[in-house]
Amino acid sequence: MQTTTIANLLLIITVVSLVTIFTRTLPFLFFSGDKQPSKYVLYIGNILPPAIMAMLLIYSIRFETPFKYPFGLPALISIFFVVLLHVWKRNNLISILVGTVCYMLLVQVIFIVK
């Protein structure tokens, strides 16, 4: 993967760091024990995480080619495997490790793209 210049990297890290600090500081700036955020903000905050995580799952496989060989099969098979393994064992380490090895084997040995 290509990376950008050092100055730009530092800029990107600074932005992500500052915005992260900002989101964590917000409640301490504006709310106290009896002053709560609006019902809408609370609703969005609670309902958003599963939607965002599903979006990020798709984002992480955005370079797969569904209409061209290997048709995203390595990713689909491996995700299916991770989910199955996780429902069965509920162990993050096993699911992530075995899933990654599965994908690496699939792209390196079975679905080889020339």
Next chain:
Amino acid sequence: MIGYIVVGMAFGLLVQNTGLNFLWAGLISLTVYAGSMQFVMINFLSGANGLLEIALVTFIVNMRHMFYGLTFINRFKNMGSKKPYMIFALTDETYALLCSTKVPAGVDAGTFFFCIALLNQIYWISGTLIGALFGSMLSLDTTGIEFTMTALFAVICTEQWLSFPTRIPALIGLICAVFSLSIFGATNMLVPAMFAIILILTALKPILETKIATLEAEEIRQCKQQL
């Protein structure tokens, strides 16, 4: 704790995989310190995305942390000089630990909280450095190792699919992301997808609100009870 080292290692390995050395990986874990967002961020290191877009994505991905803070407003009040670090270090893992661990008798709660938060970040940075250094010594073909990120999100999604009171938001996220990817392409898909998700979830508020009302009350009650 072990979980933090392992996921940290995966992060370090992936940063190493982009061609940046362990110092960059360590710097990110030191200054950003946000699990999922750090993985998303690896995709931004190519410089293909604008800073405003990066800021927006960071805000939305980390938005849940705002709500962690709400639980701890009163708790952190008397922590003095330790308070800024406590706020900085309020990650998913630290929040969960602070909620589930009982302060031992005779130990100052503030100091105890501070140690938990600090230890967590030390584990996270250690994992990151181990992963990055391990990655630099690895001589085998690492093609496909980027799937670690997908596996991590698949695990988080599975957990939420099994435990969240409604599966509608997860499905909306999935559908919006697929549409946004096919319309706007791989590089620009995140922001349109985020807006579509928020818009649809807002429209569905009357239906979904009742489903998560129990979750919210239950989670906060459990956490407050522990404290």
